[in-house]
Amino acid sequence: MLAGRGRGPGQPVNPPVSLNATYEAGGDRVYGRDQNETWEAFEAAIGALEGGTAFAFASGLAAIAAVVDSLPAGAVVVAPADAYNGTRRLLADLERNGRLTARLVDITDTDAVAAAAPGADLIWAESPTNPMLGIADLSALAALGVPLAVDNTLASPLLQHPLELGAAVVVHSATKLIAGHSDVVMGVAVSRDDTWLGRLEARRSLHGAVPGPLETFLALRGLRTLPVRLDRASATAAELARRLEDDARISAVRYPGLPSHPQHALAAKQMPGGFGSMVAFEVAAGAEAAETVCESVRIAVHATSLGGVETLLERRGRYRGEQATPPNLIRLSCGLEHVEDLWADLDQALAAAATG
Numbered sequence: 432m433l434a435g436r437g438r439g440p441g442q443p444v445n446p447p448v449s450l451n452a453t454y455e456a457g458g459d460r461v462y463g464r465d466q467n468e469t470w471e472a473f474e475a476a477i478g479a480l481e482g483g484t485a486f487a488f489a490s491g492l493a494a495i496a497a498v499v500d501s502l503p504a505g506a507v508v509v510a511p512a513d514a515y516n517g518t519r520r521l522l523a524d525l526e527r528n529g530r531l532t533a534r535l536v537d538i539t540d541t542d543a544v545a546a547a548a549p550g551a552d553l554i555w556a557e558s559p560t561n562p563m564l565g566i567a568d569l570s571a572l573a574a575l576g577v578p579l580a581v582d583n584t585l586a587s588p589l590l591q592h593p594l595e596l597g598a599a600v601v602v603h604s605a606t607k608l609i610a611g612h613s614d615v616v617m618g619v620a621v622s623r624d625d626t627w628l629g630r631l632e633a634r635r636s637l638h639g640a641v642p643g644p645l646e647t648f649l650a651l652r653g654l655r656t657l658p659v660r661l662d663r664a665s666a667t668a669a670e671l672a673r674r675l676e677d678d679a680r681i682s683a684v685r686y687p688g689l690p691s692h693p694q695h696a697l698a699a700k701q702m703p704g705g706f707g708s709m710v711a712f713e714v715a716a717g718a719e720a721a722e723t724v725c726e727s728v729r730i731a732v733h734a735t736s737l738g739g740v741e742t743l744l745e746r747r748g749r750y751r752g753e754q755a756t757p758p759n760l761i762r763l764s765c766g767l768e769h770v771e772d773l774w775a776d777l778d779q780a781l782a783a784a785a786t787g
């Protein structure tokens with residue numbers, strides 16, 4: 432991928448980590464909270480993949496907050512009842528402060544979203560959702576006549592392009608698949624719409640949620656290997672999902688690539704590049720057994736977050752505010768380890784949970 436590289440004799444292959452708080456007057460760059468060359472390289476690459484203009488943010492949630500804060504006072508936001516936990520907490524916080532009203536819906540149920548859409552200022556969607564891995568029909572949601580914002584974190588910029596499906600703005604937690612090594616917290620927002628682009632750039636400068644140049648360099652370096660990482664991690668996810676589905680110790684498996692997934696056909700159409708690296712499964716013996724599985728793995732790591740080179744898993748129900756998640760559900764983010772090693776690890780952790 433050439434995007435985000437300088438080209439020509441003597442040009443560096445990678446952008447410099449530009450440690451500059453200010454720039455000499457009279458040019459396009461003025462001050463380090465407003466412009467930075469390393470951001471520009473990262474933004475060029477993400478913009479090329481998503482088909483829009485990108486703005487880098489200090490975190491995924493900073494990008495989400497920039498979108499939401501662009502809405503007028505008293506705005507109505509339709510959002511998934513099981514949205515990413517940070518998004519839900521942000522919306523609840525703003526609602527408590529009288530800033531906006533959130534109408535929470537099942538985002539995979541287009542009729543339910545349509546019923547909530549009249550008078551709304553924004554539809555917020557995630558697909559796949561985190562952690563339930565539900566699939567929202569993004570084209571159908573974009574056609575409801577309300578601006579659509581999509582959190583594309585779990586699909587990555589490779590598997591799904593919401594702007595092409597009619598979304599007004601797309602955000603990513605670059606912390607996850609984009610940077611891909613669990614060593615960076617960063618976000619990005621992308622749009623084709625000049626009004627939205629102006630809002631995003633203004634929010635970044637005014638709120639100051641700017642990423643560090645080193646983080647931005649690492650996120651771009653991670654992005655360069657995303658195609659091979661995602662191929663491997665998705666193949667592993669598909670194989671583990673199949674095996675878990677056939678395992679009597681597991682009562683339910685959610686993976687968009689499984690024919691048993693309620694929106695499998697939609698996922699196949701909407702995510703032509705693949706079904707992603709995340710699997711959610713429920714341990715038949717219950718929440719305590721699921722917790723034991725998480726504590727018993729030796730190759731996978733019991734930790735929150737996702738999209739890194741190492742396999743991570745956790746029981747989402749362990750967090751306050753995750754009542755919408757089944758208490759025995761484990762979210763598994765597949766990394767780059769050998770699938771047989773991971774399967775042996777899960778198998779021994781499930782065995783450990785069975786014997787208490």
Ligand SMILES: *Cc1c(COP(=O)(O)O)cnc(C)c1O
Pocket residue numbers: 490491492493515517557561582584585603604605606607616617618
């Ligand atoms: C992690 C995550 C976020 C928040 O991103 P941060 O980089 O942690 O701020 C937003 N949406 C989804 C789907 C996520 O998984």
